[in-house]
Amino acid sequence: DGVKQKEKSNAKLKLKPGKHKVRFSKTGYDPKEIELSFNAGTTPEVKPIQLEPSAILVDFQTIPPEASIEIDGVKQKEKSNAKLKLKPGKHKIRFNKKGYDEQEIQLTLNIGETAEVKPVKLVASPIAVELQTIPTEASIEIDGVKQKEQSNAKLNLKPGKYKIRFSKQGFEPKEIQLALNVGDSPNVEPIKLIPITGSLRAVLVAVRQGSDQIPPVAFAESDLSAVARALTLGELEQKNLTLLTSQRGAQKEELNPTRKRIRDLIKQNAESAQKRDTLLVMLSGQIIQKKNENDCQFLPVGADLNRPESLLSMQSLIDELKKSKAENLILILDHGRSPGVERKNPEGFILPDLKKLSLPENLLLLSSSTQGTRHISPTEPHSLFALSMLRALRGKADANNDARLSVAEIVKSVTDDTSESVKKLSNALQIPLVQGEPSEKLTLSRVSATLKELAPILDLSDQDLKKKSNELLPKVDLLIKNNPKVIEGYVVRAKLRFFGEKYAEVIEDCETILKLNATFAQAHEFRGDALHEQKKYDEAIDAYGEAIKLNPDQSSLYTSRATSFQRRQKLPDMDNAANDLRKAIDLSIKPDALLYLRLARLSFIRNDNETAKKICTEGLAKVKDASLFILRGFMNLRLNDVESAKEDMEAGVKLDGRRDDGYYALGRILEARKEHKTALENYKKAIEIDKTNWRYFAGLGRC
DSSP states (O other): OOOOOSOOSSOOOOOOSEEEEEEEOOTTBOOEEEEEEEOTTOOOOOOOOOOOBOOEEEEEOEESSOOEEEETTEEEEEESSEEEEEOSEEEEEEEEOTTBOOEEEEEEEOTTOOOOOOOEEOOBOOEEEEEOEESSOOEEEETTEEEEEESSEEEEEOSEEEEEEEEOTTBOOEEEEEEEOTTOOOOOOOEEOOBOOOOEEEEEEEESOSOTTSOOOTTHHHHHHHHHHHHHHTTOOGGGEEEEEHHHHHHOGGGSOOHHHHHHHHHHHHHHOOTTOEEEEEEEEOEEEETTOSOOEEOOTTOOTTOGGGSEEHHHHHHHHHTSSOSEEEEEEEOOBOTTSOOOOOTTEEOOOGGGSOOOTTEEEEESOSSSBOOBOSSSSSBHHHHHHHHIIIIITOTTOSSEEEHHHHHHHHHHHHHHHHHHHHSOOOOOEEESOOOSSOEEEEOOHHHHHHHHHHTSOHHHHHHTHHHHHHHHHHHHHHOTTOHHHHHHHHHHHHHTTOHHHHHHHHHHHHHHOTTOHHHHHHHHHHHHHTTOHHHHHHHHHHHHHHOTTOHHHHHHHHHHHHHHOOTTHHHHHHHHHHHHHHHOSSOOHHHHHHHHHHHHHTTOHHHHHHHHHHHHTTOOOHHHHHHHHHHHHHTTOHHHHHHHHHHHHHHOTTOHHHHHHHHHHHHHTTOHHHHHHHHHHHHHHOTTOHHHHHHHHHO
């Protein structure tokens, strides 16, 4: 009845008759309460009370947590980490978690004791990984340990990061990184092993103008010189490369691309190539075809369309390649005429149809165009086809980022990039021709780490380079330090230094480039730019002259030299400047109003009004420009053609409403005609634009 007795069970106690509540308690057992009722004079019989052991609170912890718990075969609703009550005794505890091995522990709980269970560390389950290669039966090495299994095989690997290397005789080894997380079901793509090829042999021939009977192929020589550099950086051995150009031929006769030398060189390489070798021939120059013939003719140095024996038959060249043991033959042709160039062919000749050539099965033909049109970059001394080839070799073609450039990757990159660049530049078509099957297995080149880092910088516009010059210069310095023979590094740095007005350092970079390659025209150009900024006009003119000798098709070189002539101001310099500006106009890819304007002004300042007017008219026929209209208007005023002057001024201010000189000239013309109201309006417009010119206010006052 709530009163604790001094006796413990089992004991005899004297109780008064009546009803009693009797409670039993013992450490480690659940308390038990009974009701006892007896009358006076009776002897109660009380059965022994069975005490039940108390449940013990057990803290179940796992590493990691959230494992399911099963006790004596019964799954619990709780997951680790959790506290559960268990009766004393022996228990089997199982822990399960996805991605981990099942863990079982035996637990004995004694009555009245406190349970202490250590955290159970779960062991990650091995993950079944299927490693496949094409072809199969490649040996497998995991973290440097060779496995007994060969591909294709399923291996059980613990979660973690692995370097897995596959190797097979006759194929290049391939290494992949594999990261396995607990519980993953990985799907590893089959690894394509690349057959080991022999050496790459390359014959590159550039002839800007083999014959003056058809237009030259602009930048042919700078194109192939740049491709040659990119190939050697991509692991082409220098001893396996021959580059013939007219420029190099001027220095060494054995490098002059004559018909005989080209034929002999290709024959020599075809004969010495081994079975697994790849023989690459790239020609940049004029190609033409006689009517009613399937063969096409490449024009070497000294070609004469009237002497068939001076031309190089493309079919005979292909037949020579066909005799080679080399399994892989590649012929790349960059040819055609720039847009705007006279397309009339010499009598008896037509534009080449390369599809009519007979090709062996193992030869891949890649030609710059199917339409005979060859577009030029407006900013680089290269054709867009060659520039696309350079971008491909610098890493743009590396679609799977494995630093290996397969023939298929390069061909796709070049064809896509050429077409896209031409469309973006002029909304025109230039679709390269591909005949034969570009191999995905054949490695033509590898991505130079230095060129890959330089590639995005080389693709920046001059405007962007100028903005980022301080940010990029330290990076380029480091690239040059690590690879001091990569010309492109010095080219980029020279530009960056120019934008930073470090003209002496620009000249140093240019001199380094010329030591590495004496025929690199851009080095002379950048040197000329730096010398011009230093006001050393004589030297600048000489530097531009050297660049023009090497790249006679580059419009900007003539423009720059014309500027230096004008700044020098010696007696014949205005004539020299005019000649250079005329040449720049003729070479410009798109009509440039500024060139016409500069040329017209040279005549204007010498009071040659008729010539100045004629130049403006020539320019306006190609491009409508406010400055050309207004300058021609002034020429008409000088020539007393007032009505034409008025029309030109009106056209000029209509195109550019900020031309105060045009409004002022209109005001003078109208004032002379006594049309004071209209003249007044034009003077007011001129004053709105320029409030500092007293002549405008004077005209206003007169009206």
